[in-house]
């Protein structure tokens with residue numbers, strides 16, 4: 297499609313402004329009434345917990361993606377969601393009937409929002425059913441599982457994405473644009489951290505069998521993914537240290553981890569993550585011409601940023617609305633993906649494996665093999 301037709305089509309879909317300015321579809325004050333395009337990405341959510349609830353609400357403002365089905369082991373939840381979102385019976389599944397989704401032409405993609413250690417099994421099931429998959433972070437418990445998930449999706453001929461919502465967020469996009477345009481100069485240093493004080497001591501996040509790991513798996517991955525997009529490079533070595541101040545609560549999983557990533561250019565990213573204190577959320581990249589700082593950098597927002605030029609004036613958006621319309625645009629309209637495929641999940645898991653290996657080896661430097 298030529299660029300003018302492409303532009304006009306985007307505008308007529310109501311997503312042109314979204315894509316060009318980073319505004320969410322819901323913030324597009326176009327005078328023209330929005331006409332819902334005939335072709336929508338029909339999404340089934342799998343695991344109706346707190347994040348799925350947030351995604352479903354955000355999807356009410358989507359223009360290209362629509363909530364069409366649910367997968368849950370709890371019949372009462374299915375009933376509530378059916379009524380709330382007008383989901384027909386034939387688009388509801390439980391964990392025993394999920395393979396039948398392959399016979400449902402009204403579902404295009406399943407969004408896996410179950411606990412971390414179930415992602416591997418659930419993505420393999422969805423791929424086997426011939427549906428595209430969007431899986432929450434962390435992609436899996438380790439790189440081996442992530443490789444198996446990618447292979448299963450490739451074999452089934454389905455697309456595989458990770459819920460890396462920051463890649464659709466306007467401040468983050470602007471930071472990446474500045475770095476790619478050379479406006480920060482040669483990148484010299486990165487300093488990222490992401491963590492929070494976790495509450496309920498009985499939650500699955502503190503159980504290794506369901507969470508795969510602790511803070512590093514859950515939110516350290518933002519600091520790590522952020523170091524990759526702040527530098528535009530892939531780390532070649534890792535060193536890491538763990539501190540545990542509450543060995544009872546964090547008996548099974550990591551509490552606080554600091555880790556360093558070495559990049560081919562010689563840049564080192566100094567990163568941290570925790571489950572045991574708040575106010576730990578920042579992305580800071582320094583080049584020889586300038587800097588960019590996002591703080592908060594990875595939560596639901598509002599994301600705030602400043603650079604050597606002053607405050608970043610990017611729009612405040614609902615991340616999940618933008619992400620779901622973005623994924624729909626990639627699948628339906630062949631738009632380039634902003635680094636949210638299963639391969640990106642794998643690249644992060646290779647580093648997470650190395651972080652845990654370094655900790656097991658008393659902080660030794662672990663070299664990373666290529667993906």
Ligand code: NAD
Pocket residue numbers: 343344345346347348369409410411412414432433434459461500506514
């Ligand atoms: P949650 O506990 O609120 O929801 C998990 C859902 O999975 C529940 O509905 C639960 O019933 C269901 N489930 C299915 N099988 C289960 C089993 N065997 N054990 C326990 N629960 C089971 O958790 P959440 O906060 O919604 O997190 C779900 C996933 O989403 C995680 O992978 C998490 O990392 C991810 N997440 C991502 C973001 C983000 O910003 N991208 C934010 C929060 C959570």
